[in-house]
Amino acid sequence: MRSEPRLAHFAVLAALALTVLPLFLQLPPWVPLLFALQLGGRAWLAWQGRQLPHRVWLLLAMIVPVLLLWLSLRTLVGREGGVALLLLLTGFKAFETVTLRDWRVLLGLGFFLAATPLLFDQSLPSALWLLLSLFVLTWAMVLLAGVDSAASPRAAALALLYAMPLMLLLFVAMPRLPGPLWSMPSTDQRATSGLSDSLAPGSIGQMIPSREPAFTAQFRGRQPTREQLYWRVMVFDRFDGARWTAGSVPDNGTALLPGATEVLAYSVTATPFKGVLPVLEHAVWAGEGVQQAAAQLVRRIDARNEARLRYDVRSVAQAAYPAALNAEQRAHYLQLPAANLRTRQQGEFFARQFRDEAGRLAALRAWLQQQGLRYTLSPPLLQGDVVDDFLFSSRQGFCEHFASAFATLARAAGLPARIVVGFQGGEFNAGGQFWLVRSSDAHAWTEVWLQGRWQRVDPTVLVAPSRIVSEVGELVPEAQAVLPVLGRRPPQWWHTVQAQWQRAGFVWQQWVVDYDAQRQQSLFQRLGLGRVGVGSVMTVLLLGGALLVLPLLLWLLWRRPPPRSYPVRGWQLLVSRLQQAGVAAQASDTPAQLRDKAALLAPALQQQLAQLLADWQRWRYAEGAADADPRWRGWWWQVRRFRPPRLAAKKRTGR
Amino acid sequence: MQSISFAYRQLNALILGKPLQIRLALTCVLAGGHLLIEDVPGVGKTTLAHALAGVLGLDYRRVQFTSDLLPADMLGVSLFRPDEGRFEFQPGPVFSQLLLADEINRASPKVQSALLEAMEERQVSIDGLTHALPKPFFVIATQNPDGQLGTFPLPESQLDRFLMRISLGYPSPESERALLLAGDRRQALSALPVAMKAGELLALQQKAAQVTVSGALADYVLALLLASRKRELFMHGLSPRAGLAILAAARAWAMLDGRDHVLPEDVKAVFVAVCAHRLQSRLPGMNSIDAAQRLLDHVPLA
Numbered sequence: 034m035r036s037e038p039r040l041a042h043f044a045v046l047a048a049l050a051l052t053v054l055p056l057f058l059q060l061p062p063w064v065p066l067l068f069a070l071q072l073g074g075r076a077w078l079a080w081q082g083r084q085l086p087h088r089v090w091l092l093l094a095m096i097v098p099v100l101l102l103w104l105s106l107r108t109l110v111g112r113e114g115g116v117a118l119l120l121l122l123t124g125f126k127a128f129e130t131v132t133l134r135d136w137r138v139l140l141g142l143g144f145f146l147a148a149t150p151l152l153f154d155q156s157l158p159s160a161l162w163l164l165l166s167l168f169v170l171t172w173a174m175v176l177l178a179g180v181d182s183a184a185s186p187r188a189a190a191l192a193l194l195y196a197m198p199l200m201l202l203l204f205v206a207m208p209r210l211p212g213p214l215w216s217m218p219s220t221d222q223r224a225t226s227g228l229s230d231s232l233a234p235g236s237i238g239q240m241i242p243s244r245e246p247a248f249t250a251q252f253r254g255r256q257p258t259r260e261q262l263y264w265r266v267m268v269f270d271r272f273d274g275a276r277w278t279a280g281s282v283p284d285n286g287t288a289l290l291p292g293a294t295e296v297l298a299y300s301v302t303a304t305p306f307k308g309v310l311p312v313l314e315h316a317v318w319a320g321e322g323v324q325q326a327a328a329q330l331v332r333r334i335d336a337r338n339e340a341r342l343r344y345d346v347r348s349v350a351q352a353a354y355p356a357a358l359n360a361e362q363r364a365h366y367l368q369l370p371a372a373n374l375r376t377r378q379q380g381e382f383f384a385r386q387f388r389d390e391a392g393r394l395a396a397l398r399a400w401l402q403q404q405g406l407r408y409t410l411s412p413p414l415l416q417g418d419v420v421d422d423f424l425f426s427s428r429q430g431f432c433e434h435f436a437s438a439f440a441t442l443a444r445a446a447g448l449p450a451r452i453v454v455g456f457q458g459g460e461f462n463a464g465g466q467f468w469l470v471r472s473s474d475a476h477a478w479t480e481v482w483l484q485g486r487w488q489r490v491d492p493t494v495l496v497a498p499s500r501i502v503s504e505v506g507e508l509v510p511e512a513q514a515v516l517p518v519l520g521r522r523p524p525q526w527w528h529t530v531q532a533q534w535q536r537a538g539f540v541w542q543q544w545v546v547d548y549d550a551q552r553q554q555s556l557f558q559r560l561g562l563g564r565v566g567v568g569s570v571m572t573v574l575l576l577g578g579a580l581l582v583l584p585l586l587l588w589l590l591w592r593r594p595p596p597r598s599y600p601v602r603g604w605q606l607l608v609s610r611l612q613q614a615g616v617a618a619q620a621s622d623t624p625a626q627l628r629d630k631a632a633l634l635a636p637a638l639q640q641q642l643a644q645l646l647a648d649w650q651r652w653r654y655a656e657g658a659a660d661a662d663p664r665w666r667g668w669w670w671q672v673r674r675f676r677p678p679r680l681a682a683k684k685r686t687g688r
Numbered sequence: 689m690q691s692i693s694f695a696y697r698q699l700n701a702l703i704l705g706k707p708l709q710i711r712l713a714l715t716c717v718l719a720g721g722h723l724l725i726e727d728v729p730g731v732g733k734t735t736l737a738h739a740l741a742g743v744l745g746l747d748y749r750r751v752q753f754t755s756d757l758l759p760a761d762m763l764g765v766s767l768f769r770p771d772e773g774r775f776e777f778q779p780g781p782v783f784s785q786l787l788l789a790d791e792i793n794r795a796s797p798k799v800q801s802a803l804l805e806a807m808e809e810r811q812v813s814i815d816g817l818t819h820a821l822p823k824p825f826f827v828i829a830t831q832n833p834d835g836q837l838g839t840f841p842l843p844e845s846q847l848d849r850f851l852m853r854i855s856l857g858y859p860s861p862e863s864e865r866a867l868l869l870a871g872d873r874r875q876a877l878s879a880l881p882v883a884m885k886a887g888e889l890l891a892l893q894q895k896a897a898q899v900t901v902s903g904a905l906a907d908y909v910l911a912l913l914l915a916s917r918k919r920e921l922f923m924h925g926l927s928p929r930a931g932l933a934i935l936a937a938a939r940a941w942a943m944l945d946g947r948d949h950v951l952p953e954d955v956k957a958v959f960v961a962v963c964a965h966r967l968q969s970r971l972p973g974m975n976s977i978d979a980a981q982r983l984l985d986h987v988p989l990a
Contacts, residue, residue, distance in 0.1 A: 183920075600904070604990040620988030623953040653990075655949045657902035 038133075041176035042079050045136055046072045046127065048173040049143045052166040053120060055150040055159060061105050064117045067098060071124030078128075085128055095125055116149045136177055143170050157541040168193060198581040206573040208565055209550040230307065232269050232277040232454060232477060234419060234433040247456060247474070248303030248311060249539050251467040257297055257313075259458045261350075263478065263489060264311040264470065266455040268328040270365065272444075274372035275419055277437060277452050282365040295350055302343040302542055308336035310344065311455055311470070314489060315352040320345030321551055328451075329487075343547045354486045358449060366449030366482060373420040373441055380445020390483055393446055394490070401439060401495055404428065408497030432493045436477040439492035449482035453489075465536035598660035599669040600653060607645065607672050615680035624650045631677075638677050645671060692718075692892065692944065695743040695883035702739050702876055703732055705863030709854050711944065712961050713740060713828075717889070718896045718940035721851020721933065722807050722827040724792075724965065731856045733830040734790060735873055740828065741786040744889055745882040747822070749784035753795035755838065759802035766815050777819065782806050785822050789829040793839040803827070804846045824889055844966070851933050852958070853965035892943075899939035900949040908952055908989055909934055912959065915987045916967065921979045923968040930966050937962050952989050959984055 050072050057065045078085060086094075098121050099109070108114040123142045130139050147166040150159055172189035180188050250264075271280035296317075303310050310323060312331045319331050323344045326332040333342060358366065369377060383400070387393035405428060412429040415422040420441045423434050436452045443450035457476035459468035478491040554565055562569040597605075604620065608627070611618035616631050624646035631642055648668055652658040658665070692714070699710045713736060716723045725733045734750075741748030751762055764780035781787060782803070789803060806812050807827050811820045829850070832839060847853070859867060870876075909931055917925025935950070937958035942950045960980045969979035 601990040605988070608988075619985070620990070621985050623951070623956060623989065625953055650951065653904040654902045654951050655900075657900065657904070657949075659903070 038177075038179075039079060040182055041173065041179075042136060043076055044169075044173040044176045045140050045143070046076045046079075048166070048169040049123070049127075049139070049146065051169050052143055052147045053149070055154070055162055056116065056120065059150070059153040060113060060117050060120070063105075064102065064120055068120045068124045071121075071127060075127040075130070085131065088129065091125055091128055095121075112152050116152065119146065119149070133177065137174075140170060140174055140177065143173075155546050157538045160541065160545070195585060198585075199578065202574065202577045202581060204545075204548075205553075205556070206570050206577065208570055209548075209553050230267070230279070232433055232437065232452060233275055234415065234423065234430065234437040245472045246535070247470050247472050248301055249467050249469050249542070250299050250301045250459065251543075252297060252299040254298060255295075256461070261297075261313070262456075262458050262468070263314050263453075263476075263491075264456040264459075265314060265330060265453050266306055266309055266311050268330065268451055268453050268480075270328075270451040271368065272370060272437075272441065274370035277440075280365060280368075282362055297348045297350075298345070299348075300343055300345050302341060302539075302547065304341045305333045305336075305339055308332045310342065312346045313348040315349045316346050317349050317352060318347040341542075341546070343543070352486070357485055358482055363449055363482075366451060367444050367447065369441065369444050373418040375418075375421045375425055376438070376441050377445040379424075380442045380447075383442075383446040390448060394443070394448060394481060394483060397439070397442055397446060397448075398490070398492075398495055401435075401442070401492055406430070406435070406496045408493065432477045435492035435496060436479050439490065440479045443479065443481050443490075451480050451487075453478055453480055457491075462532055462536050462539070464532060465539050467536075467539050469535055469539075599665035600649065600660055603665070603669045603672040604649065606669075607642075607675065610672075610675060610677060611642075613679065614677035616677075633680055634677050638675075641675060642677075645675060691884045691888060696944075698743050698880060698883060699736075699739055702873065702880065703736055703856075704866050705859045706732075706856055709856055710736070711941075712852060712854050712958070715937055715940040715944060715958060716852045716961075717744065717826065718892055718943065719851060719936040720824065720826070720893050720897075721936065722829070722849060724847070724850040724853040725828065725830045725855065726833055726853055726965075727830070727855045727857065728833065731858060732873075733856060734788065735877065736856065737786070737788040737828040737830070738877055739880060741788070742877065742880045743883050744786075745884045745886065746785040746824070746889070748786045748788065749781040750788040750790060751781045752790045753792050753799065755794060755796055755840075757795050757799050759799050762799060763802060763806065763812050763814060764819075775815070777814065777817070779819065782812060783819070783821060785824055785826075787825075787827045789827055791832060792829040793831040793841055795840065797840055800840065800842060800846065803829075804849050807849050824893065844968070847965045848927070848929065850965065851937060852961040854961050896940040896943045897936070899942050899947070901935055901939070902949065904990070905950050905952065905955070906935075908987075909938075909955060911987050912955070912983065915983055916963075921967075921970060921983055922976075923970055926963060926966060930963060933962050934959060956984055 050069055053065055053068060099118070102114070102117050102121065103109060106114045106117065109118050119142075123139070123146060126139055126142065130136055144167075147163055147170060151163065153159075168189060171193055172185055175185045175189045175192065176182065267279065269277035269279055270282070271278050297313060299313070300320075301311060309326070310331050310333060312319070314329070316325060316329060316331055319325050321344070322334055322342060323331050323346075324334050331344075331346060379400075380397075383393055383396055387396050404424065406424075407429045408431060409429050410431055412431065412434065413427050415427060415434075420438050423430055424438050424442075440450045440452050454475070454477045456470045456474040457478075458474050459470040461468055476493070478489060478493065480487040481490050482488075550565070557563065557565050557569055557573075562573065608618045608620045608622070611627065611631060614634065616633070618627055618630055622630065628639075628643055628646060631639060634642070645668070648664075652662065652664060652668075696710065696714060699714070700707055703710060713723055717740065725736065727733050737750075738748070740746075751757075760780070762780050762782050764778050764783065766775040766777050768774075769776050792800060792803070795803075806821065810823075810825055811818055813819075831842070858864070867873075912934070913926045913928075913931050916922055934955060938950045938954040941954045941958050942948075945954070947954075960977055964977045964980045967976045967980060969976045971979060974982070
């Protein structure tokens with residue numbers, strides 16, 4: 034039973050609207066809104082059965098939105114501009130959609146539009162939304178094909194299911210571009226980590242930890258302890274009395290020599306922060322796509338590419354440095370401004386008191402511990418000499434305050450020191466065997482040059498050891514993830530659900546989004562296909578396609594009714610020939626009914642038809658001729674030659 | 689065959705503007721099936737039954753069904769003859785060639801099932817004795833549509849015993865005007881000439897049963913039956929008995945056309961009358977007649 038075409042038209046419009054819903058988050062809101070209005074207007078015209086506007090009006094109406102688009106984005110190409118323009122033009126296309134073919138074109142545009150949200154966001158929710166869009170679009174296509182509305186959801190689901198193996202094959206085999214297509218600069222840059230490119234303790238009154246995930250890491254072999262996880266992202270070594278920034282001094286070698294200690298091998302999936310990617314201390318080896326840089330950091334090779342990246346690193350617990358600090362470097366790491374007199378005096382006191390550098394450091398640590406400093410995320414603002422104010426007056430602060438104070442103290446005491454900013458710890462997802470590091474794990478600590486190498490000193494641990502052992506969230510009540518509605522501590526199942534969701538997101542990122550040119554290459558090589566090229570891709574597509582499609586095809590053929598005989602095929606052909614000629618013929622009509630319905634055909638054709646029908650009826654019903662009767666062959670060929678021309682077509686309307 | 693067309697003309701002259709229903713009724717008689725006429729009172733149900741009996745020269749009895757009717761009132765009773773010292777069977781009105789069961793849905797289910805049993809078996813068992821019913825024997829039952837007060841609707845399993853269900857409906861304005869002007873039909877009824885000799889109807893029934901059904905036609909009927917069982921249109925599909933009924937009726941219809949073989953159009957002509965009362969529509973706002981027609985419109989001939 035055929036469904037009503039109007040229902041299919043509404044389904045197409047609804048599917049288009051649903052598909053582009055995520056674009057509300059990415060484009061100027063008026064663009065998707067206008068698109069929705071366009072679809073709504075087209076649906077209203079269909080509902081009322083009205084005539085569509087003339088083409089001239091459409092052309093005129095197009096000018097204003099396109100101009101507006103130009104004014105608001107200053108471009109009609111690129112990611113935002115291109116997608117917005119496509120959206121608007123699709124909306125106008127709906128107004129010249131009349132015939133079945135037009136509706137199919139509109140639906141094809143819908144399939145294209147469904148992919149556009151992925152240009153902005155490739156996370157798991159986007160993928161799930163795409164899947165839903167695909168289903169709804171396919172459903173509209175099935176309705177458009179005239180399938181009964183009750184049977185259409187099943188038919189659409191089956192069609193998608195049949196297509197799934199091919200989809201997977203294409204995903205694996207289609208050549209990747211090196212680097213994502215959509216990493217072209219977009220108009221707005223959003224900060225993606227909890228870090229900034231300088232450190233100024235005391236200028237921020239309150240730090241509100243964000244629970245947003247920053248990056249994930251997966252260790253091969255032994256899992257590290259939380260205390261080991263100091264993720265280094267930035268090194269600040271110049272202090273102007275209020276603000277720490279990254280200076281420029283020749284590094285004493287980027288390559289560390291692994292000692293005889295254990296190795297941590299791990300992969301990190303992270304978004305570069307100004308080209309730098311988080312790694313653990315003493316990174317001795319960096320995999321493809323990244324390189325080791327000054328101050329033992331790791332940078333992306335393609336520094337301008339800000340897309341998320343997965344990279345392999347190896348770190349060791351202790352590493353030897355190839356060279357000692359030279360005089361210039363030593364001066365750089367001891368540099369202090371004239372401010373913070375009391376702190377400097379305190380440091381110089383230690384320098385005089387302890388000749389041995391290790392003993393001096395131990396004394397500094399002991400002294401800091403005795404100062405009654407308190408860890409808090411909402412410290413008072415500091416004034417004047419911020420380090421003095423913190424150490425001797427307010428005595429409240431978080432990691433930045435501690436790191437800044439300790440580095441100043443150490444430099445004053447004659448120990449080269451620098452501040453490292455990054456992340457500490459992370460949350461271990463036992464189900465997915467990976468670490469999730471959040472923005473709230475952002476941390477700052479110090480490194481002191483002692484006995485030929487940089488040694489980590491985390492002054493925060495000296496004051497508030499639990500900051501490292503536990504998460505910020507557990508320490509500070511306001512940092513707890515709260516359910517927005519309930520406004521109280523979330524129940525245990527909420528944590529479980531969250532962990533599972535993070536795990537799914539991780540798997541998605543690892544297996545789908547991170548499947549890039551390099552991984553494809555290694556997969557091809559493992560399969561013995563050689564380099565990814567036209568030849569190997571075609572081989573995979575053809576062979577894989579045949580392997581996947583043939584069983585399906587055989588199964589469908591096997592399920593099909595036995596081959597139809599000449600009289601049956603001929604009857605159906607005859608009916609469809611009449612339908613093509615514009616006669617309202619149906620396969621359920623009797624020969625007499627067909628003859629009556631074909632009364633508009635030319636007399637010669639009518640006579641021909643009458644003869645065909647009479648033979649068919651007489652042989653089949655009066656004489657009881659079997660389907661294998663030799664006469665049917667000749668009759669079938671006569672039907673094939675029977676080609677009535679099309680009768681005058683009816684006028685097209687908005688329906 | 690002339691006698692049949694004569695009967696057809698006579699009936700059409702009496703019941704105006706209903707040629708299709710009259711032809712279906714004749715088809716039903718020729719196929720040896722029982723006929724159910726469902727309609728509101730006063731549109732000529734009884735007249736049609738009466739006229740059929742008259743024209744076909746059949747022995748005709750009429751039972752007005754009421755809620756206090758007992759099976760014995762219809763089947764007959766065994767009476768004790770004291771003078772002869774034995775029981776004697778007094779046949780009831782069912783022992784006739786054409787029984788008009790008027791308003792069958794007003795009788796109690798007990799009476800209904802007694803009648804329907806007789807229709808199916810073509811014999812009556814009373815006090816351990818089996819009495820054969822006359823030949824030909826058939827029943828024309830009339831019934832008011834559902835929703836009328838004081839009725840016991842026939843269950844589907846019993847509706848199945850009727851070969852066809854037809855309804856006359858209101859006549860067209862022209863026919864009704866002619867009817868108003870012509871006056872009392874009862875006069876015309878008694879003046880109706882008999883079209884057939886005794887035994888002629890039986891011979892025609894036998895001839896109808898011999899009309900050829902080709903393999904292709906059987907395939908078509910099978911396709912209809914299978915389509916009815918697909919659970920889209922109907923609660924339950926058509927039974928094999930319904931399939932046989934379609935063929936029997938289509939044969940008789942083809943014979944009325946003077947053909948010795950059945951064509952798909954014969955099947956289409958009788959399908960709704962034979963099948964609609966055996967089906968229950970699943971589609972909202974669509975009765976079983978519309979649904980049966982829809983089925984016909986969607987099953988291809990080949």
